[in-house]
Amino acid sequence: MSNGKSGCIVCKSGDVLVAGSLGVCADCIRGKPELTMGFVERAHLKVRARYGLPSKPPKSHGGVGCGLCSNQCVMGVGEKGYCGLRWNVEGRLEGLVGSEEALLYSYIDPHVTNCCASWFCPAGTGCGYPRYSVSNGPEYGYFNLAVFFYGCNFDCLFCQNSSHKELGHAMKVTREDLKEILNRNRRITCICYFGGSPEPQLLFAVSASRDIVEAESGRVLRVCFEWNGCGESRLVREAAALANVTGGNLKFDIKCFDENLAKALCGVSNKRTFENFEMVAREFFTTHREVPNLTATTLLVPGYVDEKEVEHIAKFIGDIDPEIPYSLLVFHPDFEMSDLPVTPRRQVERCYAAAKKYLRRVNIGNRHLLDLSYM
Numbered sequence: 001m002s003n004g005k006s007g008c009i010v011c012k013s014g015d016v017l018v019a020g021s022l023g024v025c026a027d028c029i030r031g032k033p034e035l036t037m038g039f040v041e042r043a044h045l046k047v048r049a050r051y052g053l054p055s056k057p058p059k060s061h062g063g064v065g066c067g068l069c070s071n072q073c074v075m076g077v078g079e080k081g082y083c084g085l086r087w088n089v090e091g092r093l094e095g096l097v098g099s100e101e102a103l104l105y106s107y108i109d110p111h112v113t114n115c116c117a118s119w120f121c122p123a124g125t126g127c128g129y130p131r132y133s134v135s136n137g138p139e140y141g142y143f144n145l146a147v148f149f150y151g152c153n154f155d156c157l158f159c160q161n162s163s164h165k166e167l168g169h170a171m172k173v174t175r176e177d178l179k180e181i182l183n184r185n186r187r188i189t190c191i192c193y194f195g196g197s198p199e200p201q202l203l204f205a206v207s208a209s210r211d212i213v214e215a216e217s218g219r220v221l222r223v224c225f226e227w228n229g230c231g232e233s234r235l236v237r238e239a240a241a242l243a244n245v246t247g248g249n250l251k252f253d254i255k256c257f258d259e260n261l262a263k264a265l266c267g268v269s270n271k272r273t274f275e276n277f278e279m280v281a282r283e284f285f286t287t288h289r290e291v292p293n294l295t296a297t298t299l300l301v302p303g304y305v306d307e308k309e310v311e312h313i314a315k316f317i318g319d320i321d322p323e324i325p326y327s328l329l330v331f332h333p334d335f336e337m338s339d340l341p342v343t344p345r346r347q348v349e350r351c352y353a354a355a356k357k358y359l360r361r362v363n364i365g366n367r368h369l370l371d372l373s374y375m
Helices: 026-031 033-050 175-184 199-215 233-246 259-266 271-287 307-320 345-356 367-372
Strands: 086-089 092-095 101-110 143-149 171-174 188-195 222-227 250-253 294-300 326-330 362-365
Touching: 026 033, 026 259, 033 259, 101 199, 143 175, 143 199, 171 175, 175 188, 175 199, 188 199, 199 222, 199 233, 222 233, 233 250, 233 271, 250 271, 271 294, 271 307, 294 307, 294 345, 307 326, 307 345, 326 345, 326 367, 345 362
Parallel strands: 143 188, 188 222, 222 250, 250 294, 294 326, 326 362
Antiparallel strands: 086 092, 101 143, 101 171
């Protein structure tokens, strides 16, 4: 298995793990942004051009604003937003999706799934039975409806689901379509929105979930969101309320802590992630701790998302509430970082120790991949 590019273009160190798509190391990205941002911008420009997407969130003077995520795209006539789902047509905001229709595909996943929350949620443990779970233990024989949204407000070079960028391959699905799936299969006990990331289609996800919860009153049917967390705050709060009342949870994928590193790995800032996470934690987490409605995950990208990043993230979470569950996910080489290895075991161990300084509930996800990693 490849060990990534040897050496950083900026500091010339040959002892660091560097992805060929970036060419620069984490320390230089964090400490010397004026020297590394050119390489970062070229890396994302190359990826975005391949899919016909703008290299940066547009900010055209006098254009039409979207406002559904932290990118705050302002599109001039003929321009499309960063996610590619909306554009300006003669001064009007138009797009492929809205509150009634979405670009997605869905599938049934048997419990207990590989969901990053299954180690503590009702589906995996039976917590909250009988209100939030159909079983006083793992829900074997029941299912999750996984809803995969096309489009994303990030451009992660390590994306594990890059097919979301293929907008032309997506099907249009209505709120009624989702309701019908759930009505036909009464053994579905949770619905989880992911992608891509739900933020660009959060209007649909929230409105569809509200309809479903009202129509299925009395049924165990948890509503969950797995996202980067950079959505519009009002919609994030509405999603949190739906998860809270149904026994579901919000899964914030906190990519890293340093903002320069976030821009390098994901194309844009993740500052809003922390703002929304804190808002949800303070408003909703304490309502029923026995069924946690909030969690965070971090993918341990070799050479980049190290114990420094994890310690800062864990401290941020722990300062809010040390009981919030946190998962560290072992990385699998993919997309523009396919030349990196699986997360080395030593990195996993250091990151776990860093997280445990501040948090009581820390989990290692994708453990099976550790058998493929080098020491």
